[in-house]
Amino acid sequence: MARVLEVQGVSKRFLGLLALKEVSLHLEEGEILAVIGPNGAGKSTLLNVISGLLRPDGGEVRLLGRPITRLSPEARTHLGLGRAFQIVQPLPELSVRENLLVGALFGKPGTSKKAAEAWVEEVLALTGLEARAEAPAGELTLLEDKRLELARALATRPRVLLLDEVMAGLRPKEAEEAVALVRRIRDSGVSVLFIEHLMPVVRALADRVVVLDHGEVIAEGPYEKVAREERVREAYLGRGA
């Protein structure tokens, strides 16, 4: 299988503190990969480095075989990277449809207005936001916000989708729906890397799991295997001993 996303030896420092320490991981085509780890493990920093909002101090990121480490976030999006934020950030003065239209129009340069509008209708249907299409994005419920976040990333027609805790705060039933939605997205040909705190979601969704702790990869493999590892349990239960 082809590796659609590769992170090689990426390090990132904040004010002398090492947030990422030579992190390497990869995402296979058609795979759903979970990145888990305790708070402050560096998960969001990793996503920010991959999506280009942060520059790493060392290492390389490759998307579909191309090095993208020095590219701007928008150039990465044009190449097929999509990103949903953890803290929902709607463009509040635009409607839901317009939010998606931004992604559909500018996500791939050269997209005609017509093609973008048609694609937005599909995404609205897929994510169950049709009824709220005209609502100002600043007036959504939390659940709708989360859907918008996902839908907007999808609107850019990504090949690789990064999801940053998009299920946090959802009720179990809502999370279940979201899990099904992510599966449908994968089945449409998008590879997914997601960060998640909710272990049931990780278990249900992930083909493979990477565990980060203190900015380092400490375990990697199928959920069942990783969950049994001593280092992983220590990381989660604290390491006072």
Add this chain to the structure above:
Amino acid sequence: MELLLQTLLNGLLMAGVYALVATGLALSLGVVGIVNFAHGEFLMLGAFLSYLLFAFRGLDPLFALGLAFLAAFLVGALTYWGLIRPVLKAPELNQMLLTFGLSILLQNLALLLFGADTRVVAPPYQAATLALGPFFLGAVPLGAFLLSLALLLSLQLFLTRSRLGLAVRAVAQNRLAPGLLGIEAEGVYLLAFGLAAALAGVAGVMLSVMLYASPSVGFLFTLKSFAIVALAGLGNLKGVVPAALVLALAEALVSTYLPGGGGLVEAVFFLVLFLALVGRAWRGA
């Protein structure tokens, strides 16, 4: 050689006042997160206070120092409470427009009240100089330099040694996650904004003797302070002093060595600002 050293000495003395004003600006930017275009108007307030007390009460500007500190602190705190607090969560564009509007309002109010003339406060010691070997130090610039240094040191001590100071620094570091600190943060914002204004107010008294009081005197210092803060890096209080030194020395050199430099001195800050920003853009910050 002597001319060069004398020039550098003049620049060094000026750097103290620059650092004082710019530190205030950096404080309101770093702690409250507000780009205060009206910062220099707190300075103007101090300068006019000094002038009025001197002209109508014959009061020595040394007395005005303490009064200006208190008055500017009060005005700064009121400004925060009445104008800044309501827009803390507004888009940055709105915040900047608000402080810019305040700057325009205060400058032009002063223009209506006092006219555009420059007014100098001239106590008996205004022109006194100390000879230091072949060099001359103005007594007033030297005093202003030492006082600025003392104020900056006290601020440093306050921020690192006192509980309240630690709270100020904590808020500055957590500004990106608002809502966590709630009401405490409000008090800290008020304090920081008041202190920022107070530093500018004191600087204004010094400048009323070294330079003059006029409606537009503060505006120029706002711009120079922005250049210094941009060079130092946002939220970097420690970088302000060296950055102030760079600007003051550059200005002193230009005014001494550039033919007809007198007018172009007022363009040096732009060069510093522009180069600092080019550097920043180059590094991709």
Add this chain to the structure above:
Amino acid sequence: MRGILGLLLLFALLPFLPLGAWGAFLLDVGLFILLFTALALSWDLVARTGQLSLAHGAFFGLGAYGAGLMVPHLGTLPALLLGSLLAGAGALLLGSVTLRLHGLYFAIASLAFSEVLRTMALKLPFTGGPIGLPVPPPFGGGWPLASYYLAFAVLLLAVALSLWAERSSFRLAQAATRQSEAVARVLGVRVVRVKLLSLLLGSLVAGLAGGVYAMKALFLNPYEAFSLGRAVEALVIPIFGGLYSTLGPLLGGVVLVGLEQALRLWIQEGYLVVYGALLILAILFLPRGLLGLLGGRRG
């Protein structure tokens, strides 16, 4: 849209209305309304990307001096064009460095830019320095209404640009950039380009307005052409009328510039007090301006 067309029609016909003894005065007021409203629209075009330009007075001044210096050699229209391009070049110089950085750097640098240009205009050998620069009227002064209709053409251009930016997909790019740069970038918007293009277009219009102003004023001095007051006007008008729209700055321009011409009869200095106060009040209590008050909904 009907409001915009109505206002434009009124301005087109103003010279032919029976205004009686007040005609000449009202025509002058009308001309200044046209120019400063165009300037305000050009400022709004930049504000739509979330950037605070305090350099619009400088772009105006660049256009004024560029056109003023060139008009004796090149004739009216080429001189106006060159003045406008000069303003555009200034905007590119300023923007290409600062628009890559956080928004506050652009605001600060744009303010510093205005101050420095005034210093330059005072010091450079060919600007007439503090004494000033005489400028001939447009087209050799043969046609009295020439400057009025030049001003009208500048406003038409500003309105057309503004409407284009409102109705094309450029609107979404600008709105996304304004509301969150990080989100806009992740959605594929080339935010630096959007900001730079908006600034360039805005500065070209501001430069044109400055050029026509020079030919109307017949005399330029650095304090007047590069006054901070011009930058203040450029931003108070849209904020008072209604940000991020075409009708807002038009309404604001008619009300405020008209008011200013009257105010100047009363007070020579310090009339900016009113603008400062208005700016603060509008930000605090009327963030959507007159349009918001009238119930207009912006998108």
